[in-house]
Amino acid sequence: xxxxxxxxxxxPNFKLPATGDQTLALKxxxxxxxVIYFYPKDATPGCTxxxxxxxxxxxxxxxxxxxxxxxSRESIKSHERFKEKQSFPFDLLSDEDExxxxxxxxxxxxKLYGKEYMGIERSTFLIDDKGKLRQEWRKVRVKGHVDEVxxxxxELNS
Numbered sequence: 001x002x003x004x005x006x007x008x009x010x011x012p013n014f015k016l017p018a019t020g021d022q023t024l025a026l027k028x029x030x031x032x033x034x035v036i037y038f039y040p041k042d043a044t045p046g047c048t049x050x051x052x053x054x055x056x057x058x059x060x061x062x063x064x065x066x067x068x069x070x071x072s073r074e075s076i077k078s079h080e081r082f083k084e085k086q087s088f089p090f091d092l093l094s095d096e097d098e099x100x101x102x103x104x105x106x107x108x109x110x111k112l113y114g115k116e117y118m119g120i121e122r123s124t125f126l127i128d129d130k131g132k133l134r135q136e137w138r139k140v141r142v143k144g145h146v147d148e149v150x151x152x153x154x155e156l157n158s
Contacts, residue, residue: 004105005125011133012103016093017076019083024069024093026131033066033153037124037140038106042074042082042092046122046142051086053146058089064153065129071095072120106138126152 005012015025026034037054039047054061054068061068068090074082079092093100101107101120108121122140126149127133135152137145 005103005133005136007133007136009133010131011125011127012100014093014100014103016071016095016100018069018091018093019076019079020091022091024091026127029067029127030129030131032129033064033156034127035061035066035068035124035149035153036071036104036127037068037122037149038071038101038104038120039122040120041072042078043085047072048082048086050122050140050142050145051082051088053142054090055086055088057146057150060150061153064150064157066153069093071100073098073101124149126156128156 011026013026015023018024039050041047051070070092073096074094075096076094079094083092095101098107104125106121106123107118109116110119121138124137124140125133126135134156
């Protein structure tokens with residue numbers, strides 16, 4: 001039996017270092033919805049656009065009692081620079097040991113310029129205010145994605 005995240009079941013727990021000199025865990029978000037988006041690398045074009053899209057709709061997410069977290073394997077130092085440069089109003093988690101990435105099954109075989117490597121597949125998870133995984137998006141295409149996630153959050157509240 002696999003331990004993969006399952007929609008309708010409790011979301012995989014996590015506790016990781018985050019920007020702002022803090023450690024964040026799933027339990028810190030009890031009572032509010034949570035969007036966790038996994039992205040490959042700080043300051044790359046797709047990842048920057050995705051983060052900016054979440055940033056630009058932050059007020060709408062907050063209006064729905066929803067927090068946002070970005071997760072990748074970079075160091076906190078790299079995350080702090082990325083967050084500051086893009087004025088992200090949400091925290092970024094550093095998963096250098098891939099513990100959370102593996103719990104959410106986002107480490108996949110990828111190809112770049114003919115080379116194969118293991119990396120983060122862009123993925124987003126929506127967890128409700130009771131800690132249940134309500135929706136997942138895998139192999140995310142950045143364009144239009146954040147609007148889709150926001151619509152799913154709004155649906156949770158309707």
